[in-house]
Amino acid sequence: MAEITYREALRDALIEEMDQDPDVFVMGEEVGVFQGAYKVTEGLLDRFGEKRVIDTPIAEEGFVGLGAGAAMTGLRPVVELMTVNFGMVAMDQIANHAAKISYMFGGRLKCPMVIRAPGGGGQQLTAQHSHCLDVWFAYIPGLKVVAPSVPSDAKGLLKTAIRDDNPVMFLEHLALYNTKGVVPEGEHTVPFGEADIKRAGSDVTLIAHSRMVLYALQAAAQLSEEDISVEVIDLRSIRPLDAETLVHSVQKTNRCVIAEEEHRSFGVNAEVAATIYEEAFDYLDAPIERVGGVEVPMPYSKPLEQAVIPSPEKIADAVRATLGH
Amino acid sequence: MSRSDAHDKPADQVTDMELPVRDSGDLANYGNDQLIDFYTSMLYVRRFEERVAEMYLRAKIGGYCHLNIGEEATVVGTLKALRDEDYFFGSYRVHGSAIVRQLPHGTVMAELFGKRDGCAKGRGGSMHLVDPERRFMGGYGIVGGSIPLSTGVAFAIKYRGTDEIVMSTFGDGATNIGAFHEGLNIASLWKLPNLFICTNNQYGMGTSVARASAVTELWKKGVAYDIPGYKVNGMDVLAVYQLTKKLVEEVRRTSEPIFVECVTYRYRGHSMADAGKNYRTADEIDEWRERDPVESFRLRLLEGEIFTQKDADDIEEAVLAKVQTAVDFAERSPYPDVAELEKFVYAEDA
Numbered sequence: 001m002a003e004i005t006y007r008e009a010l011r012d013a014l015i016e017e018m019d020q021d022p023d024v025f026v027m028g029e030e031v032g033v034f035q036g037a038y039k040v041t042e043g044l045l046d047r048f049g050e051k052r053v054i055d056t057p058i059a060e061e062g063f064v065g066l067g068a069g070a071a072m073t074g075l076r077p078v079v080e081l082m083t084v085n086f087g088m089v090a091m092d093q094i095a096n097h098a099a100k101i102s103y104m105f106g107g108r109l110k111c112p113m114v115i116r117a118p119g120g121g122g123q124q125l126t127a128q129h130s131h132c133l134d135v136w137f138a139y140i141p142g143l144k145v146v147a148p149s150v151p152s153d154a155k156g157l158l159k160t161a162i163r164d165d166n167p168v169m170f171l172e173h174l175a176l177y178n179t180k181g182v183v184p185e186g187e188h189t190v191p192f193g194e195a196d197i198k199r200a201g202s203d204v205t206l207i208a209h210s211r212m213v214l215y216a217l218q219a220a221a222q223l224s225e226e227d228i229s230v231e232v233i234d235l236r237s238i239r240p241l242d243a244e245t246l247v248h249s250v251q252k253t254n255r256c257v258i259a260e261e262e263h264r265s266f267g268v269n270a271e272v273a274a275t276i277y278e279e280a281f282d283y284l285d286a287p288i289e290r291v292g293g294v295e296v297p298m299p300y301s302k303p304l305e306q307a308v309i310p311s312p313e314k315i316a317d318a319v320r321a322t323l324g325h
Numbered sequence: 326m327s328r329s330d331a332h333d334k335p336a337d338q339v340t341d342m343e344l345p346v347r348d349s350g351d352l353a354n355y356g357n358d359q360l361i362d363f364y365t366s367m368l369y370v371r372r373f374e375e376r377v378a379e380m381y382l383r384a385k386i387g388g389y390c391h392l393n394i395g396e397e398a399t400v401v402g403t404l405k406a407l408r409d410e411d412y413f414f415g416s417y418r419v420h421g422s423a424i425v426r427q428l429p430h431g432t433v434m435a436e437l438f439g440k441r442d443g444c445a446k447g448r449g450g451s452m453h454l455v456d457p458e459r460r461f462m463g464g465y466g467i468v469g470g471s472i473p474l475s476t477g478v479a480f481a482i483k484y485r486g487t488d489e490i491v492m493s494t495f496g497d498g499a500t501n502i503g504a505f506h507e508g509l510n511i512a513s514l515w516k517l518p519n520l521f522i523c524t525n526n527q528y529g530m531g532t533s534v535a536r537a538s539a540v541t542e543l544w545k546k547g548v549a550y551d552i553p554g555y556k557v558n559g560m561d562v563l564a565v566y567q568l569t570k571k572l573v574e575e576v577r578r579t580s581e582p583i584f585v586e587c588v589t590y591r592y593r594g595h596s597m598a599d600a601g602k603n604y605r606t607a608d609e610i611d612e613w614r615e616r617d618p619v620e621s622f623r624l625r626l627l628e629g630e631i632f633t634q635k636d637a638d639d640i641e642e643a644v645l646a647k648v649q650t651a652v653d654f655a656e657r658s659p660y661p662d663v664a665e666l667e668k669f670v671y672a673e674d675a
Binding site for chain 2: 056064065073075092093103111165
């Protein structure tokens with residue numbers, strides 16, 4: 001098993017699925033000649049040609065809708081949004097078209113499309129380019145939403161997403177593209193709706209997704225030096241959400257912290273917290289702690305930006321708080 | 326001739342709307358059966374929609390309900406020009422298109438009734454009629470929203486190298502929204518086999534074209550994207566059919582999009598909730614009614630001795646009976662099982 005980057009893992013998944021299925025094609029802004037704004041699609045144009053690696057105009061509503069229409073005939077488009085922020089421009093096609101195709105037509109049509117989109121803060125990209133928006137998409141029945149934190153999940157979830165018969169929002173993170181990890185070669189898929197225990201522990205359940213998983217693991221490592229045993233759970237899949245794994249862990253640890261990169265209010269963390277309160281209330285020895293981004297549009301200045309995003313230290317503090325430390 | 330030069334040509338197609346019925350060619354160019362089929366189809370749309378209105382007022386049908394009454398020539402003339410394998414996308418005013426596309430009419434009425442045997446199994450209603458087997462890719466409720474989807478189907482046709490085309494229909498109001506412009510740009514840029522049909526019925530809800538669009542000659546709105554535009558009298562079924570038939574085959578041959586503006590009128594309000602009186606005069610409605618697509622065509626067929634009044638009466642009777650069978654089917658169908666409420670959210674549940 002090789003250690004490769006998150007970016008390479010995504011690219012491997014694309015190549016393997018395109019090799020296997022001629023109905024899979026890649027489309028988006030700068031995915032071809034430019035080799036991808038973040039180089040995920042580097043080399044694909046040479047390998048698969050213009051027919052299957054398609055540069056689009058800057059017209060997210062147009063090309064996301066086009067992808068959905070192509071998917072309605074059974075093709076399997078993998079549409080790249082240069083950043084998830086541009087998904088807001090395409091929201092009508094994502095939430096009110098692609099997500100509704102199956103249901104509003106009584107299951108007579110389907111829309112097997114993947115929308116890949118990186119997001120996240122920390123790159124000084126400021127107010128209009130730093131969103132995650134996970135919860136925007138997860139709110140909509142009809143969409144599936146996944147957000148891998150490590151290369152092996154990136155590959156396995158992307159392969160599953162491409163084979164899925166529904167529209168899938170595949171949320172990547174800008175800060176993860178260069179991170180490395182061990183990834184099984186060849187056939188490797190990760191099912192949707194299964195959270196992953198990234199680190200086992202017994203004192204506190206710490207739930208996160210995407211980049212926050214890495215911060216959570218850092219916090220857990222730090223806390224282990226204080227003899228606090230933290231179980232880190234990576235959601236991986238936001239819709240469907242694996243309530244069972246979360247509840248099971250909380251039943252064991254009796255304490256829970258949820259870390260999410262974007263705004264603390266109304267986020268994925270709120271849904272996760274509510275789920276645990278509903279299904280494991282009697283097991284909790286302390287209120288759930290939520291760690292989230294400060295509720296401001298993302299500022300430019302480095303120290304300001306860093307103050308917005310949850311840090312491993314803030315996450316560790318929340319764990320200590322839930323233990324009454 | 327470059328594609329840009331081609332834009333001068335469609336001007337020939339511009340209809341003088343002062344004429345109640347444009348000379349759309351000699352009836353002798355058509356078989357009697359075809360002419361009678363056009364008439365019967367238009368009459369069927371008219372009577373179906375009248376019955377839908379009645380059923381709405383009797384609370385058999387709920388929600389939004391947009392009727393095609395007045396637009397029958399546009400509906401029939403465009404749909405009849407398609408081959409069976411071609412694709413169709415509709416707006417939310419889509420009952421007539423569904424019938425003309427031969428969706429089992431009981432399933433259309435059942436869908437309006439919200440019944441289990443509806444074409445969308447009671448999940449879609451008036452705006453979301455569908456039948457993939459007839460390549461009827463659905464009606465859509467967001468103005469202009471189906472235009473990008475329709476380019477996607479055209480893209481898929483090109484990707485697979487087959488020769489179907491996609492007829493994408495929408496109203497005058499849709500020409501002002503972003504999805505229209507993004508869709509047309511990409512369709513032209515990538516040479517996709519889309520025939521864009523704009524049903525200009527003069528009003529987007531209660532706002533006239535002149536109050537909503539900086540360019541009131543809507544056929545010109547594709548020209549910015551190098552898409553040839555045509556305008557046709559949408560009250561004349563033969564004019565619509567003749568032009569659409571030619572353009573359907575041209576799109577098939579060239580795999581390049583074309584835009585057609587069908588000038589027509591809806592007699593009723595925007596939806597069943599709108600009396601249609603605040604924003605237009607009774608005189609205006611009467612003026613359009615004088616060009617009534619169904620009645621003017623009936624007279625034309627009588628004058629041309631294509632059929633007799635007795636034939637017309639028989640057709641009327643048959644059409645009313647057929648509408649009744651659709652209503653009966655819808656009445657008989659049960660409501661969907663609430664236990665299956667969540668079915669179809671995801672493809673694996675279908």
